[in-house]
Amino acid sequence: xxxxxxxxxxxxxxxxxxxxxxxxxxxxxxxxxxxxxxxxxxxxxxxxxxxxxxxxxxxxxxxxxxxxxxxxxxxxxxxxxxxxxxxxxxxxxxxxxxxxxxxxxxxxxxxxxxxxxxxxxxxxxxxxxxxxxxxxxxxxxxxxxxxxxxxxxxxxxxxxxxxx
Amino acid sequence: xxxxxxxxxxxxxxxxxxxxxxxxxxxxxxxxxxxxxxxxxxxxxxxxxxxxxxxxxxxxxxxxxxxxxxxxxxxxxxxxxxxxxxxxxxxxxxxxxxxxxxxxxxxxxxxxxxxxxxxxxxxxxxxxxxxxxxxxxxxxxxxxxxxxxxxxxxxxxxxxxxxx
Numbered sequence: 001x002x003x004x005x006x007x008x009x010x011x012x013x014x015x016x017x018x019x020x021x022x023x024x025x026x027x028x029x030x031x032x033x034x035x036x037x038x039x040x041x042x043x044x045x046x047x048x049x050x051x052x053x054x055x056x057x058x059x060x061x062x063x064x065x066x067x068x069x070x071x072x073x074x075x076x077x078x079x080x081x082x083x084x085x086x087x088x089x090x091x092x093x094x095x096x097x098x099x100x101x102x103x104x105x106x107x108x109x110x111x112x113x114x115x116x117x118x119x120x121x122x123x124x125x126x127x128x129x130x131x132x133x134x135x136x137x138x139x140x141x142x143x144x145x146x147x148x149x150x151x152x153x154x155x156x157x158x159x160x161x162x163x164x
Numbered sequence: 165x166x167x168x169x170x171x172x173x174x175x176x177x178x179x180x181x182x183x184x185x186x187x188x189x190x191x192x193x194x195x196x197x198x199x200x201x202x203x204x205x206x207x208x209x210x211x212x213x214x215x216x217x218x219x220x221x222x223x224x225x226x227x228x229x230x231x232x233x234x235x236x237x238x239x240x241x242x243x244x245x246x247x248x249x250x251x252x253x254x255x256x257x258x259x260x261x262x263x264x265x266x267x268x269x270x271x272x273x274x275x276x277x278x279x280x281x282x283x284x285x286x287x288x289x290x291x292x293x294x295x296x297x298x299x300x301x302x303x304x305x306x307x308x309x310x311x312x313x314x315x316x317x318x319x320x321x322x323x324x325x326x327x328x
Contacts, residue, residue, distance in 0.1 A: 066269040087270030098270045105230040106251030106262045108272040110296055130296055132274055 013150050015141075020134045023141060025127045027153050031160035033117040036125065037092030039159050040113075049155035051075070052148060064089050069097070084108075099129070107136055177314050179305075184298045187305060189291045191317050195324035197281040200289065201256030203323050204277075213319035215239070216312060228253055233261070248272075263293070271300055 054075035070083040084098035131137040218239035234247040248262035295301040
């Protein structure tokens with residue numbers, strides 16, 4: 001399955017399902033790798049884009065091996081908590097962390113994100129999300145997460161442009 | 165693979181690997197189900213057996229859907245933290261929760277435990293542990309966890325006898 005969403009000619013998010021319990025997102029950002037890393041790890045910057053325009057409380061963001069993170073998004077549809085823990089942090093290129101939504105507690109996704117320096121001032125982000133079961137993966141993909149992800153990345157585009 | 169460890173005629177712990185990413189433990193306790201449930205969920209009682217004789221700090225034990233737990237064991241080999249979250253809590257028969265050791269942060273096991281009332285004052289505990297990968301399952305089984313588990317269950321036997 002391949003779902004491609006056009007954002008603008010340069011920035012497309014591509015979601016694929018390479019195996020039976022994972023999915024893979026690829027997205028190019030018009031900013032150097034160090035800037036993308038900073039926007040993904042600095043709490044004040046994360047608060048500007050992760051919630052897609054909704055108010056986001058960064059309760060914890062300990063970007064190091066074993067560190068915890070917890071965000072609470074206050075949107076028109078209600079309050080949603082998200083949390084997890086860092087398995088691996090290698091600035092500015094790779095982070096492995098768990099992801100859990102309060103609405104489905106103890107259903108844990110392993111997100112592996114790599115940032116590739118494209119050498120022309122742009123950065124390719126690739127995230128692979130691994131689930132415990134195929135059913136959890138399929139349920140997640142059908143929950144409208146793709147739209148939310150694209151909204152977050154569009155907001156991240158704006159934050160990166162402002163930082164430049 | 166089947167590994168059987170004799171404790172005493174009545175109480176054997178059996179570990180099997182039903183599929184490629186899980187293992188299953190079965191153990192009979194000489195106590196009624198409600199008592200076993202209490203010993204597994206009351207912080208003061210858990211502190212008496214979970215650490216196998218080592219000092220155990222119960223930092224959190226919120227036995228409800230979405231609740232968190234965190235234990236810190238102070239043993240001769242050092243200090244080890246363990247934590248997780250509850251997916252499902254159905255007293256006195258079933259609990260589903262995540263399990264994570266600080267030494268391997270963000271490697272998450274899903275433990276499903278059922279307590280079966282055997283009708284003769286005894287209780288059968290069955291725990292199935294699901295891992296994200298086969299390698300994680302195999303590494304866990306080779307880490308000496310079986311001995312630790314049997315020590316915990318033997319300590320639980322003693323707590324249950326004292327409660328009776």
